[in-house]
Amino acid sequence: xxxxxxxxxxxxxxxxxxxxxxxxxxxxxxxxxxxxxxxxxxxxxxxxxxxxxxxxxxxxxxxxxxxxxxxxxxxxxxxxxxxxxxxxxxxxxxxxxxxxxxxxxxxxxxxxxxxxxxxxxxxxxxxxxxxxxxxxxxxxxxxxxxxxxxxxxxxxxxxxxxxxxxxxxxxxxxxxxxxxxx
Amino acid sequence: xxxxxxxxxxxxxxxxxxxxxxxxxxxxxxxxxxxxxxxxxxxxxxxxxxxxxxxxxxxxxxxxxxxxxxxxxxxxxxxxxxxxxxxxxxxxxxxxxxxxxxxxxxxxxxxxxxxxxxxxxxxxxxxxxxxxxxxxxxxxxxxxxxxxxxxxxxxxxxxxxxxxxxxxxxxxxxxxxxxxxxxxxxxxxxxxxxxxxxxxxxxxxxxxxxxxxxxxxxxxxxxxxxxxxxxxxxxxxxxxxxxxxxxxxxxxxxxxxxxxxxxxxxxxxxxxxx
Numbered sequence: 001x002x003x004x005x006x007x008x009x010x011x012x013x014x015x016x017x018x019x020x021x022x023x024x025x026x027x028x029x030x031x032x033x034x035x036x037x038x039x040x041x042x043x044x045x046x047x048x049x050x051x052x053x054x055x056x057x058x059x060x061x062x063x064x065x066x067x068x069x070x071x072x073x074x075x076x077x078x079x080x081x082x083x084x085x086x087x088x089x090x091x092x093x094x095x096x097x098x099x100x101x102x103x104x105x106x107x108x109x110x111x112x113x114x115x116x117x118x119x120x121x122x123x124x125x126x127x128x129x130x131x132x133x134x135x136x137x138x139x140x141x142x143x144x145x146x147x148x149x150x151x152x153x154x155x156x157x158x159x160x161x162x163x164x165x166x167x168x169x170x171x172x173x174x175x176x177x178x179x180x181x182x
Numbered sequence: 183x184x185x186x187x188x189x190x191x192x193x194x195x196x197x198x199x200x201x202x203x204x205x206x207x208x209x210x211x212x213x214x215x216x217x218x219x220x221x222x223x224x225x226x227x228x229x230x231x232x233x234x235x236x237x238x239x240x241x242x243x244x245x246x247x248x249x250x251x252x253x254x255x256x257x258x259x260x261x262x263x264x265x266x267x268x269x270x271x272x273x274x275x276x277x278x279x280x281x282x283x284x285x286x287x288x289x290x291x292x293x294x295x296x297x298x299x300x301x302x303x304x305x306x307x308x309x310x311x312x313x314x315x316x317x318x319x320x321x322x323x324x325x326x327x328x329x330x331x332x333x334x335x336x337x338x339x340x341x342x343x344x345x346x347x348x349x350x351x352x353x354x355x356x357x358x359x360x361x362x363x364x365x366x367x368x369x370x371x372x373x374x375x376x377x378x379x380x381x382x383x384x385x386x387x388x389x390x391x392x393x394x395x396x397x398x399x400x401x402x403x404x405x406x407x408x409x410x411x412x413x414x415x416x417x418x419x420x421x422x423x424x425x426x427x428x429x430x431x432x433x434x435x436x437x438x439x440x441x442x443x444x445x446x447x448x449x450x451x452x453x454x455x456x
Contacts, residue, residue: 041200043254044207077230079251079268079290079302120297157298162232164298166256170203 031059032182035069039149039175041160049160051173053111057093065093070111074161081118085159087111089126103143107131115159125158127151133177145177208261209252209303216245216272216286218310224286228340229320231302239311239328239346245272246308247288253299264296286313317342323357332367341374349386350378358395363388371395375450387441393448403456406440409433415449422456 038052055069069091076083089112095105113125129151135143151171157164160171218224221243228235232252240246249270255261274286288307292300309315311330319340326333326344335342335352342352344361352359353370362379366388369376376392379400390397396416401407403423411418411432420427425436445452 041202043202043205047207049202077232077301078298079230079292079300080297081230083298115298118298119291123298156295159298163254163301165202166205166254166260166296166299168256169205172201172203174200 033057033059033065033067034180034182036178036180037145037147037175038177039147039173041171041173043163043165047163049163049165049171051160051175053087055091057091063094063096065091065095067091067093069107069109072111074159075117076159076162076164078118078120078164080120083115083118083120083159083164085113085115085125087113101137103135103137105133105135107133113158115157115164123157125153125155127153127155127158127171129171131175135177135179141181143179143181145179147175147177149173149175204256205254206256206258206261207252207254208258208265209250210265210268212249212251212268212270212290214245214247214249214270214272214288216274217243218245218274218286218313219243221245221274221284221286221310221313223283223314223316224288224309225316225318226288226305226307227318228305228322228324229318231305231319231322233303234323234325235304235317235319236306236325237315237317237327237329238306238308239330240308241311243310244308245286245310247272248306249290249302250304251290252301252303253296255296255299260296264292264294264299267292267294267297268300269293326361333363347382385441388443390445391447392450394450395447396450397445397447397452399443399445399452399454401443401454401456404437406435406437408435408439408442409454410442410444411452411454412445413447413450413452416447416451418445418452418454420454422454 035055040050043049053070053072057065057067059065071088074085089110091109093105093107097103108130110128115123129149131147131149133145133147135145137143153165153167153169156167251268253264270290273289274284311328313331315329316334317324319337321339324340324342329346330348332348333346333350337354337357340357342359347364349365350363350367354374355372356374358374359369359371359376362381364382366380366385368389369378370391373394375395376390377398383402383405413430418429418432420432423436
């Protein structure tokens with residue numbers, strides 16, 4: 001059920017790509033991007049989980065950027081101690097302008113996670129996601145983005161501060177992005 | 183077309199955003215018992231307790247712990263299975279310690295799969311009231327009551343409230359320190375308010391230091407006290423045994439002086455009274 005929800009959301013979001021192509025000219029001065037993102041999702045009992053991260057993406061085509069995203073550190077207090085995690089992984093972004101101030105983008109990424117601590121052996125995790133963002137460009141070098149991310153936990157567990165989530169969870173998170181164009 | 187698309191996207195974001203699908207939370211409780219006879223001290227790491235940690239001094243030598251654990255799992259069946267693996271026990275180090283310096287610790291662990299999914303929500307412990315208590319916490323609120331031994335506490339944003347007949351040594355960064363002690367000791371914070379009541383005329387002395395937080399100190403009447411009160415950017419108000427003084431600094435002996443009460447703040451205000 002969760003897999004279907006994940007796939008359905010991706011399918012719903014991806015048609016935006018086609019419409020974006022009609023928006024036409026992307027020859028703006030912004031190109032490579034340094035992103036500082038944070039997203040929030042509530043778990044059981046309204047427990048807030050969040051994931052701040054940074055990333056860097058190189059523009060390789062009018063409509064595409066590739067790079068490293070979701071570089072982050074997190075921790076969770078378990079009953080045997082504090083579990084730590086570092087994350088990061090490849091990201092591909094499709095972008096399209098809407099107007100002189102607005103643009104939107106579709107991003108797919110696979111953050112990989114290494115967890116350690118709390119007297120539990122090192123463990124790796126992966127949680128692929130698709131996200132859509134709407135950027136408002138305050139200047140040539142800065143934009144503020146609203147983002148919706150759908151993420152699937154593909155491994156046994158995945159740390160998302162302040163908890164560790166079980167396998168097959170689906171995270172639907174809303175976030176903000178601070179994007180700096182280099 | 184684009185406007186409709188953007189509007190739809192925004193609505194979808196608001197409707198769906200911010201949830202984790204198909205994860206359930208299950209709570210389970212465990213109790214642990216131990217013998218605290220000959221125990222001289224007990225140490226707790228409360229930083230891994232997510233909500234609250236409390237210590238009660240008991241009249242017997244018993245060590246009792248009652249923990250509430252929570253876990254997130256994909257379903258209630260899996261959650262129940264993982265919950266069975268939770269263990270809680272007391273440990274007393276008799277190998278490396280002499281009999282008169284035995285230290286006790288509380289341990290929690292989980293075996294088998296799913297151990298990463300378990301957290302401690304609350305922990306309540308009862309220990310012999312006469313022993314030396316040490317608690318370290320990060321942001322967890324801590325309460326300590328009914329102790330007669332000395333109490334050491336170190337926290338970050340944790341608030342602590344306490345009642346003890348022994349000495350206190352307490353330090354936080356932004357957490358509040360609130361409580362009463364018979365013998366005094368020291369309480370230091372960076373921005374948390376400090377409210378301490380000395381409950382016995384036989385207190386030994388007290389040192390309180392805060393940077394931006396306010397300090398309120400109550401002292402029983404009729405004690406010879408030497409006050410050293412300094413608020414570098416705040417205000418000092420002393421009203422003790424018919425002696426009233428105020429300003430940015432007050433240094434005075436009351437009832438002939440004797441026991442030292444030293445309070446320092448940065449921008450916080452200092453109030454000392456009966």
